[in-house]
Amino acid sequence: MSLLTIRNLTVRFATATGSFTAVDGVDLSVDRGEVLAIVGESGSGKSVSMLAVMGLLPDTATVTADEMTYDGQDILAMTPAQKRKLIGREITMIFQEPVASLNPSFTVGFQIEEVLRFNLGLSGKAARDRALELFRAVGIPSPEEKLKSYPHQMSGGQCQRVMIAIAIASNPRLLIADEPTTALDVTIQKQILDLLMSLQEDYGMGLILITHDMGVVAETADRVVVQYKGRKMEEAEVLDLFENPQSPYTRALLSALPEHATGDRLPTVSDFFTEEAAR
């Protein structure tokens, strides 16, 4: 059974020059224990649709959907109090810039214990022990000392591990990761992706991975949704997507990968759209 179901999601932003549609009639669903990748370039609406689920969009945004349900409960009809019970506990999120996501004025230990206090009602030693346990689970070296560190004293990769520890603190059933490795080096990217995948398997979480990187998709996803300019272009099992892409946009994206270059020139997305138009 699906964990999160979204039907016909539209997000509009009121701007000085009129309304701008960032997400246009997108359908999505993710099952328990499934890894769904949402892939697209900047402006494709891939982040906005998930921010809409989390209720993190600014007031200028209008969100409409025929259906937005989590485990059978209607998210759109929820009161703020009901939403607070769900968001940040059952559904959690990590972001692209791990260093910017943490508060520079507090130790990372304080920040993870804060989450444990608010969401799980743990305090004092119980919170400290659980924080330590979580730091170990995400592979932070010498966790006792690191709890006392400030974000600027840690590397980008370690900060992302802290963010992941905070995100899994409440044993969520759905984790949304928005470009979690884009700001990191490739060797660190591999470590973080491996960590996310092993946590996903151990905890049986649903994982939505938002990315622009086809390489990340290839290494992690079960199923893939391709978005372009706010619309869903294609949805497929990961192998089908790479083996036999149906939409011209997906084909264009895949052939624009430098490793797929044939001859001297890289095909570009606009080449594909002209080709399609000529047909």
Added chain:
Amino acid sequence: MTPVTPVVEGRAIVRDYHVPGSMLRRAKTVRAVKGIDFSVQKGKTLAIVGESGSGKSTLARIIALIDAPSEGELLIDGQRVDIAASRPGPALRSKVQMVFQNPYGSLNPRQKIGDVLTEPLVINTDVPAAERRDRARAMLQKVGLMPEHYNRYPHMFSGGQRQRIAIARALMLNPSLLVLDEPVSALDLSVQAQVLNLLADLQDEMGLTYVFVSHDLSVVRYIADEVMVISEGEAVEQGPREAIFANPTHPYTRQLFAATPVTDVDAIRARVARRKAARQAVA
């Protein structure tokens, strides 16, 4: 046959950064580049690959005559260049130009595109104003923009177009060497392909030599003739692209290759099968 003089050559280039001390901390010296040798022939591309903190951008800034090396020699067209001893003159500045990573940061938001492009000519040459304008318009066309873009401001352009403008600015002085520091890593995949194609076309047309700094191995594999892998200020591996990609010998290079995601269908099939097997084992 006499060997051809390389466009740029570095001999045991070293760069130290001094971190000043304070009452509680002793001053220290960080060696960011630890004696690197390289040379690039005309019309070729040397790719410098490494992770953050490896010293690749420091090396790029030395080659682009922005920073002076602490030790070692830099030769441009066989001539020894020492910018610490004397400021490089217009002739030298015209030979070497640089394109930076972030086209949002490298263009002045209050400067029209025409002024962006003509400024290098104003500073380094005495070309008359009318000709400067003509050259700028011609250059806009060459990099795939329109002559009517001349009077617009940077914010009116997309990221890919801005990177084209930055490339156009670098080419205004007809340089022989272009240092490109992560020129496509801020761009979307489809735009990245367009900019890489443009760079390849310009290289063929103008006989340009590139030093291309990147962390992305798939881009390097596409664009480079020679590859230098650098880690902690040292060139751990150096050689022709085919050789390095076919048979990486240094452990760090291998680690870098292993960490790079593969989009190969067989690899995906294997991963999906592994995951399925793991799930069935649990169930």
